[in-house]
Amino acid sequence: MASESLPSVMLITANVGSIFEDPETMLQGWLHKFYESVQTLKPQLIAVHMQEVGGKDFEQCMGNVDAFVQSLIDSEALKSFDRSLVFLDKDFALVDQFTALGNLYFVHESLQNVQLYDFKTCRFNTIQGKQFVNLINKKTIYEKAKFPQNFFPGTVWSRKGFLRTRWNVENRIFDLANIHLFHDASNMVAMETFPSPYCKYRKRALEHVLQRFSKDKHDNVPLFLFGDFNFRLDSQGVIQTLVAEATPEYTKEDKEVTRITYKDCDGSSKVILILEKKRFEIDDPDRLIGENAKWLLPFDKEMKCFTNQLYEYDRDFPPSYPYSEDVTDGRSYMKTRVPAWCDRILLSKAAKALVKEDLYNKAMYSVIGQEVCMGDHKPIFLSFRLAPTQGMPVNHKRSPALTPYYKVSGALVYYPLIYRETSV
Structure with a gap:
């Protein structure tokens, strides 16, 4: 099968917490990029997980969201995308449910066979037109959950959870799941040991999601899991490398260390690093920018617990967070946190088998807007073509008459035998 006939896909994860606070400048720059x-890249299916x-400040800025989405739908760049689905969790009054997640999907007119799964009826429905899906109405074409507060004890119950949809694209079935895990509340706590308490909270939540997907009543299908995982570096290791033999000076308040100032031990008293709860300021910030940031990769360890379940393409881009929110500066980091690859696109082993890779087809894993301000998080994308559908039938959880699949290099794909088709 010619590569040009294989569906092209672009997955994007974007923490958009900054751009809605500056709709005139930062948001417009984000849209342009x-x-x-x-x-x-000319994809035929675009999935944006926000x-x-x-x-x-969502209570003040939520009103900018609908205009942002409408500008996407009406844009010249997306004029050939005749179908779209927009899932927005924006009702902040529902404290026990609010996740502030948004899944945006755009389908090109050249893709003819695209359906969305109904998690109640366990059947696929044809996508038609351009639709906003109100998550308050509890439709069954998505699955959403907020993590319980006991998943991150001792902190405020925050907007963290997941939002999953299931797709049949040209006879290939897969899940697209948006996820937002817990952040590091304090640099001081994060640097004490690795894994930090925050790492353990994230690990528990991600394990919960993977187990939930694998053990529910629905068939296990390839999973593309992309969002803000908030994965952080081994802060202790990074700091030790930066300060080397520098002398630490401790500032205390009420017997608690609130600041550590590392000074050069050569007698010059030059400050190398200042560390506080929400401050990470080094004397040479260029060490963290662009190509210079590659030395941080060995300290990126949180993903190692999941390498038997999830795959990630090599990262040739700098850490995606925390970038400056100065609209004139797209390269510098804020002096708040150890830079980290928080924003990721992960694939189950079966999903990896759905990615076409050969001499002429390579997946592209990179960043959008590397040189311009995109907010405190850079959007990350994965662009690829879906592999052709070939293989033999495999087992699944439910009746073959309802969900006929066959296998392609370890992945499940949809085989159109007998199923009921309706419109979303």
């Missing part, structure tokens, strides 16, 4: 990427929809 998004359109530019779409026009360059976190912190409405911004950090």
